[in-house]
Amino acid sequence: MDLRDTPEEAAFRAELRAWLDESLPEGLQGHRGGATRFEGPEMREWSRALYQAGYVGLTWPEEYGGGGAPYTHQAIFLEEMARAEAPPHIGVIGIGMAGPTIIAHGTEEQKARYLQPLLSAEEIWCQGFSEPGAGSDLAGVRTSSTLDDGHFVVNGQKVWSSFAHIADFCILLTRSDPESSRHAGLTYLIVDMHAPGVEVRPLRQITGEAEFNEIFFSDVRVPAENLLGEVGGGWQVAMTTLLHERGTLGFALQATLEVQIRKLVALARDRGADPLQRDRIAREWVEMQALRFTNYRSLSALMKTGMPGPEGSISKLVWSEANQRVTKLAIEILGPDGALGEENAPYGGYWQYQQLRSRGNTIEAGTSEVLRNIVSERVLGLPYSR
Ligand SMILES: Cc1cc2nc3c(=O)[nH]c(=O)nc-3n(C[C@H](O)[C@H](O)[C@H](O)COP(=O)(O)OP(=O)(O)OC[C@H]3O[C@@H](n4cnc5c(N)ncnc54)[C@H](O)[C@@H]3O)c2cc1C
Numbered sequence: 001m002d003l004r005d006t007p008e009e010a011a012f013r014a015e016l017r018a019w020l021d022e023s024l025p026e027g028l029q030g031h032r033g034g035a036t037r038f039e040g041p042e043m044r045e046w047s048r049a050l051y052q053a054g055y056v057g058l059t060w061p062e063e064y065g066g067g068g069a070p071y072t073h074q075a076i077f078l079e080e081m082a083r084a085e086a087p088p089h090i091g092v093i094g095i096g097m098a099g100p101t102i103i104a105h106g107t108e109e110q111k112a113r114y115l116q117p118l119l120s121a122e123e124i125w126c127q128g129f130s131e132p133g134a135g136s137d138l139a140g141v142r143t144s145s146t147l148d149d150g151h152f153v154v155n156g157q158k159v160w161s162s163f164a165h166i167a168d169f170c171i172l173l174t175r176s177d178p179e180s181s182r183h184a185g186l187t188y189l190i191v192d193m194h195a196p197g198v199e200v201r202p203l204r205q206i207t208g209e210a211e212f213n214e215i216f217f218s219d220v221r222v223p224a225e226n227l228l229g230e231v232g233g234g235w236q237v238a239m240t241t242l243l244h245e246r247g248t249l250g251f252a253l254q255a256t257l258e259v260q261i262r263k264l265v266a267l268a269r270d271r272g273a274d275p276l277q278r279d280r281i282a283r284e285w286v287e288m289q290a291l292r293f294t295n296y297r298s299l300s301a302l303m304k305t306g307m308p309g310p311e312g313s314i315s316k317l318v319w320s321e322a323n324q325r326v327t328k329l330a331i332e333i334l335g336p337d338g339a340l341g342e343e344n345a346p347y348g349g350y351w352q353y354q355q356l357r358s359r360g361n362t363i364e365a366g367t368s369e370v371l372r373n374i375v376s377e378r379v380l381g382l383p384y385s386r
Helices: 007-023 042-052 071-083 090-107 109-117 234-247 248-272 275-305 310-341 346-362 368-379
Strands: 125-127 144-148 151-162 169-175 186-192 198-203 212-223
Touching: 007 071, 007 212, 071 275, 090 109, 090 125, 090 169, 090 186, 090 234, 125 151, 125 212, 151 169, 151 186, 151 198, 169 212, 169 234, 186 212, 212 346, 234 310, 248 310, 248 346, 248 368, 275 310, 310 346, 310 368
Parallel strands: 125 169
Antiparallel strands: 144 151, 151 212, 169 186, 198 212
């Protein structure tokens, strides 16, 4: 792979860079993320501006509102967004997971109905996979769906569902065959979060914010046309979602890590860092560059197959552990100020928030242990653990 921009890619990059310089509202630059994104209209407006300028769903088919562009443009987009410290589109789950799954498994009607409003941030999505008894072992899903008169009747509970409190739709993994076990008998549905019988209860995180939730389903009637894939074929559809969750995110994660390390360098300049801390900062920078080149390898595979491969797990694993180290180092550099609560801390409590939020990074989208299993089994070809 030639890592330099082609003339056409260089033109795209220059145009995007100029657009970001002109269009990114000052108050949103370097936004710390988290639940505050949903408090005002700014993030939706920013997401819409990205869409209207043609930068959302760059690689998606044009007939559904996408850009029909090559994957390299998506990588350039993420690099430039990071360079500008621009916050991502608000529809993280819709764009990263629900959309690609609908493109791969949806009917023409589903594609026409759901894809465009998701890109333009009119509709927000959440992911209902994890349950109290099914997290790493997703095949343990027990939320039930029963076909009745043209509807699936859904009962059960999901947990840790990010953004469910603001979501319009949920990609939901259910068990449609009560006699089945493990990967068989699962059915994947699109559920309207405003339907009767859907109850969302926020869960407070270590940051003090409630970005994720429990969702309770009591006799929720889901029209049969909201089935994604086949009845009983939900596992295959869920795997598409998970490969995109871990795979397509790679460049975005590396880009956010690069921003984080740049902020760490600025902090070290501002507050001073001892020689060992400086060594550690340099080490993080070098490892981040290795992550960049691993992502280029995944990108080459994605361009050949159109589907992210299991090596996407490497990016998620490396990023999450690096982000925890970087935020911890920042707190150390802050010295006694590192012990202050977010409200009283310097830099608006940015590092306190990031340190606490980073704890979830090694759990969400697959724990580090589970990702190491995937890398050893599916990337390195070692024997399966079970
Ligand atoms: C911030 C955040 C956001 C989230 N958002 C969503 C969301 O939007 N939608 C959603 O569906 N879920 C979401 N999750 C849930 C997340 O996917 C699960 O927490 C995760 O898959 C782990 O499942 P669990 O919590 O049930 O832990 P468990 O699976 O019970 O794991 C407990 C421990 O056992 C280890 N373990 C389990 N199996 C193995 C194994 N085979 N080998 C070695 N070690 C193992 C794990 O690594 C972990 O340390 C979110 C989680 C977080 C933290």
